[in-house]
Amino acid sequence: MALVRLADLMDQPAAGGFLRGVVAGGRFANAYLLHGPAGVGKGTAALAFARALLCERGAGARPAVRGDLFAAAQPAPAGPPLDDACGECNACRKTGDLQHPDLKFLFPVSGEERELDNVIIETVAAVRENPLFVFAYEKAASIRLSVTRELLRELSFQPFEAPRRVVVVRDADRMREDQYSALLKSIEEPGATVWVLTTSRPTRLPATIRSRCQRVRFAPLTEERVARFLAERAEVPAETARLVAALSGGSLSRALEMAAGDVQPARLRDEAMALLGPAASGDPVGLWKACQAYMKYGRTGREQLRRMIELHQLWLRDLLRAYAGAPRERLTHRDREAEIRRQAATITPTEVRRRLMVLEEALRSIDGNVTADLTLFSTLGRVAGARLGEGEWPSYSTARWDY
Numbered sequence: 001m002a003l004v005r006l007a008d009l010m011d012q013p014a015a016g017g018f019l020r021g022v023v024a025g026g027r028f029a030n031a032y033l034l035h036g037p038a039g040v041g042k043g044t045a046a047l048a049f050a051r052a053l054l055c056e057r058g059a060g061a062r063p064a065v066r067g068d069l070f071a072a073a074q075p076a077p078a079g080p081p082l083d084d085a086c087g088e089c090n091a092c093r094k095t096g097d098l099q100h101p102d103l104k105f106l107f108p109v110s111g112e113e114r115e116l117d118n119v120i121i122e123t124v125a126a127v128r129e130n131p132l133f134v135f136a137y138e139k140a141a142s143i144r145l146s147v148t149r150e151l152l153r154e155l156s157f158q159p160f161e162a163p164r165r166v167v168v169v170r171d172a173d174r175m176r177e178d179q180y181s182a183l184l185k186s187i188e189e190p191g192a193t194v195w196v197l198t199t200s201r202p203t204r205l206p207a208t209i210r211s212r213c214q215r216v217r218f219a220p221l222t223e224e225r226v227a228r229f230l231a232e233r234a235e236v237p238a239e240t241a242r243l244v245a246a247l248s249g250g251s252l253s254r255a256l257e258m259a260a261g262d263v264q265p266a267r268l269r270d271e272a273m274a275l276l277g278p279a280a281s282g283d284p285v286g287l288w289k290a291c292q293a294y295m296k297y298g299r300t301g302r303e304q305l306r307r308m309i310e311l312h313q314l315w316l317r318d319l320l321r322a323y324a325g326a327p328r329e330r331l332t333h334r335d336r337e338a339e340i341r342r343q344a345a346t347i348t349p350t351e352v353r354r355r356l357m358v359l360e361e362a363l364r365s366i367d368g369n370v371t372a373d374l375t376l377f378s379t380l381g382r383v384a385g386a387r388l389g390e391g392e393w394p395s396y397s398t399a400r401w402d403y
């Protein structure tokens, strides 16, 4: 596979620049915590950072710090800059393949206990093959106790080949209390180990761990960047790429997952918009029937229902863009531009904002386990502006949508 280096990190100039500075400086903290939204490249960066630290031509190849004041003044060896992995040395070949004895890579897994060894081996192989590999976790996924135990045993020995060991722990918030206390000792002790933890939920990490890490913040990616990446590197058709990027919330892993899903986002969008038909024509019976057909979304497909609502929100945002005179390229649903312009001419921006709020409320109901068909029924009715049945509701419960 192509070795992913710090220089390859997308759209993370602050974090990338900081990590490269650390590599070039040759003085390392005991632990770094890479935090920020899921799917913006923290895991990739953690491995790239580890590679740079272990590279034989980098500043990291010097023995672990001993007030190394003069080292920095020495002329840099000829060849590639020292702030990243060279990609060519013996160590880089091994770290590129995730087979360097001094690079430890831990990540959460879930499933049957006796299968987990295989799951770990297969996952490492998948990451090796595909730098875009998307880690998807079940709720119960966690970093195995046996893995951290084994690691701690190993840490009591000297590193094998490099002057120091690098331990990358992906989604480090998925551990048990006793694992943290065991790791804490090692993180505190200055030694030959550099810890690189990642998390999208930093508050779930014990404060004792957080406070001992140098924190590195990652930002969400821009919509354009995600769309471009999907189209150029993941071979996603441009139309899909744009829709998916708009839905991704700046998370590349979420976008990749959606683009690879069974239901194409454009089709889902058309389905979502078609549902509005009976609501718009003021036909409650038709609307109820349409919603019942979506009961399959009740338990298993909450995610799909959520996506339909988000697509709908994007549609309404396009209406707002149309009012503002946005050109075609700025519309998310530009394949249905004529319809958007037509609707924008008949609905006021205030009404569009009211509908956006209704959808926002629907998203919250979905998270709060309200039945799917009921949610849909009331949402669609209100979004279509038909206000079906609203006459019978006490005004205090509807008033918040009137503005």
Ligand SMILES: [Zn+2]
Pocket (backbone or CB within 6 Å): 055, 056, 057, 058, 085, 086, 087, 088, 089, 090, 091, 092
């Ligand atoms: Zn190298």
